[in-house]
Amino acid sequence: AQSVTQLDSQVPVFEEAPVELRCNYSSSVSVYLFWYVQYPNQGLQLLLKYLSGSTLVKGINGFEAEFNKSQTSFHLRKPSVHISDTAEYFCAVSGYNTGNQFYFGTGTSLTVIP
């Protein structure tokens, strides 16, 4: 089975400052990794995904993430945040050939301060 740990439950950051949301995973098999964003009263929207190849993955809204196999991490970064980035962010893992189940972290609430 797989599991995901999001190390920070809440991250406040000033507008236009950089941000990093941390995610570590555990798995005995090779995995796909995902970051999702959830705005209030909405479903989850995919930000980016890592399947294979380049370890630096770029997503929507200026976000990017780096896959680090040795550290089993998949941290999300943005060089300059906007007020509109205030939302809940979820890291998720799915093991290929293991039933395609998605396991989610507990989420990080990002608050951008004007």
Place this chain on the structure above:
Amino acid sequence: DAGITQSPRYKITETGRQVTLMCHQTWSHSYMFWYRQDLGHGLRLIYYSAAADITDKGEVPDGYVVSRSKTENFPLTLESATRSQTSVYFCASSNPGQGDTEAFFGQGTRLTVV
């Protein structure tokens, strides 16, 4: 409109009642999932289905029943609702065999059991 839709969006029910949450997708995705979202727990998998007539338990299946007689529908039934089942429920789908490795989410159903 194409996509994945859940109904109802909001539901209040009494303890002991049976309630069914509906999920419909128009993409013919093979996999479908039910998650519940609770503060501090992130998203937890209740049940999933790899294809019509194939379902399997996730992390928290107790008290829930699913069926999948057609590829596009995946209803979730609470046989006898309890207050601990008050939550936001999300349905999702994916189609890894056709390249859609990520999960696509519905808008959620907010269920309150009183």
